[in-house]
Amino acid sequence: MDALQILVLILAGIGGTAVVLTRRPVDQVIGLSFYGLILALMFFVFQAPDVALSQIAIGAVALPLMVMLALAKVRRDEE
Amino acid sequence: MSRRLRSLLFVPLAAAFLVLFLSATVGIPAVGNYRGPYGDVLNAVAVKERHSTDVVTAVNFDYRGFDTLGEESILFISVIGATVLLRQRPDEIKEKDKEEDDGRHVPKISDAVRLLCLALAAPAVLFGIYVVTHGQLTPGGGFQGGVILATVPLLVYLAGDLRTFQKTTPRILPEIAECIGVGGYILIGVAGLIWGGSFLQNVVPLGPEDAKVYSGGTIPLISVATGLAVTGGFVLLLIAFLEETLQLRLKGKRGSK
Numbered sequence: 583m584d585a586l587q588i589l590v591l592i593l594a595g596i597g598g599t600a601v602v603l604t605r606r607p608v609d610q611v612i613g614l615s616f617y618g619l620i621l622a623l624m625f626f627v628f629q630a631p632d633v634a635l636s637q638i639a640i641g642a643v644a645l646p647l648m649v650m651l652a653l654a655k656v657r658r659d660e661e
Numbered sequence: 662m663s664r665r666l667r668s669l670l671f672v673p674l675a676a677a678f679l680v681l682f683l684s685a686t687v688g689i690p691a692v693g694n695y696r697g698p699y700g701d702v703l704n705a706v707a708v709k710e711r712h713s714t715d716v717v718t719a720v721n722f723d724y725r726g727f728d729t730l731g732e733e734s735i736l737f738i739s740v741i742g743a744t745v746l747l748r749q750r751p752d753e754i755k756e757k758d759k760e761e762d763d764g765r766h767v768p769k770i771s772d773a774v775r776l777l778c779l780a781l782a783a784p785a786v787l788f789g790i791y792v793v794t795h796g797q798l799t800p801g802g803g804f805q806g807g808v809i810l811a812t813v814p815l816l817v818y819l820a821g822d823l824r825t826f827q828k829t830t831p832r833i834l835p836e837i838a839e840c841i842g843v844g845g846y847i848l849i850g851v852a853g854l855i856w857g858g859s860f861l862q863n864v865v866p867l868g869p870e871d872a873k874v875y876s877g878g879t880i881p882l883i884s885v886a887t888g889l890a891v892t893g894g895f896v897l898l899l900i901a902f903l904e905e906t907l908q909l910r911l912k913g914k915r916g917s918k
Contacts, residue, residue, distance in 0.1 A: 583691075583692045583693075587692065628692070631800035632715070632717040632718070632800045632801065632802070632805070634800075635792070635800055635801055635805040636804060636805050636808070639805055639808035639809055639812070640808060643808070643812055643815075644808055644811070644812075644895060647815065647899075648898065648902070651899075651902035651903070652902070654902075655747070655902065
């Protein structure tokens with residue numbers, strides 16, 4: 583395992599912990615998006631570009647977007 | 662649940678998880694140390710057999726094409742479920758009308774965001790189509806490209822161009838794409854069943870072995886079908902979520918003029 587792989591694993595650990603420790607859902611979504619990018623980088627460093635591409639699209643864009651939209655809808659319904 | 666009870670539950674459960682996790686990870690092969698036979702076999706035969714230089718896509722759309730069809734159906738069903746859950750009831754719209762009178766304002770979108778989103782929209786279309794059609798040659802394929810294409814309406818929406826968003830993304834378009842995508846995948850499989858003897862058997866000429874867009878037989882066809890299905894699915898989700906927001910904002914604009 584080379585230095586880049588270790589670095590990206592540590593980053594993923596920090597990112598995941600940060601997402602879990604964020605309390606406000608809206609902030610958490612932003613953290614989740616960054617975490618998705620870190621995961622994509624990790625897949626790329628571990629030589630899985632196909633998975634990395636899916637991860638960028640899903641983890642960094644689609645998933646945070648869906649959570650954000652769902653939060654907006656919940657908030658609107660509560661008002 | 663009180664804080665004390667929570668930690669009382671957490672400590673033993675976390676300890677149990679730690680034990681299980683450690684026992685599961687001890688003895689796994691080192692990074693880059695692949696043991697199973699399948700990967701080696703596929704690496705050796707896939708390019709010759711399927712004329713597809715991206716073995717991952719060959720696996721996804723050919724060697725385990727049936728599983729991918731299942732995955733695509735999961736997305737299809739999730740989209741249907743979300744759309745049904747988020748559909749508007751008639752009384753909901755009335756409530757929204759009342760809400761609008763309260764003078765809720767919409768935050769203005771900054772010029773930088775607008776410019777960036779509009780500038781990215783066209784390259785994203787091109788890149789998405791490239792990823793969908795070149796899945797059999799380079800990393801990518803219908804799924805990845807489809808999601809990239811689905812971000813384009815989102816970019817247009819983020820740019821604040823609501824009318825353009827509604828014009829370029831009428832609901833019927835992603836619905837058609839979704840149907841052609843899922844149906845096309847199954848039809849390609851049935852074609853294999855009729856002319857090839859088994860479901861998803863390749864029945865199309867494989868094309869040149871030296872990596873052309875039309876190499877790979879059914880693989881690029883399935884890739885395009887998946888691309889259509891995924892794009893349609895995600896755009897439908899987006900529309901389902903944005904629909905009432907859109908109605909509100911468009912009405913608000915008309916009202917202020």
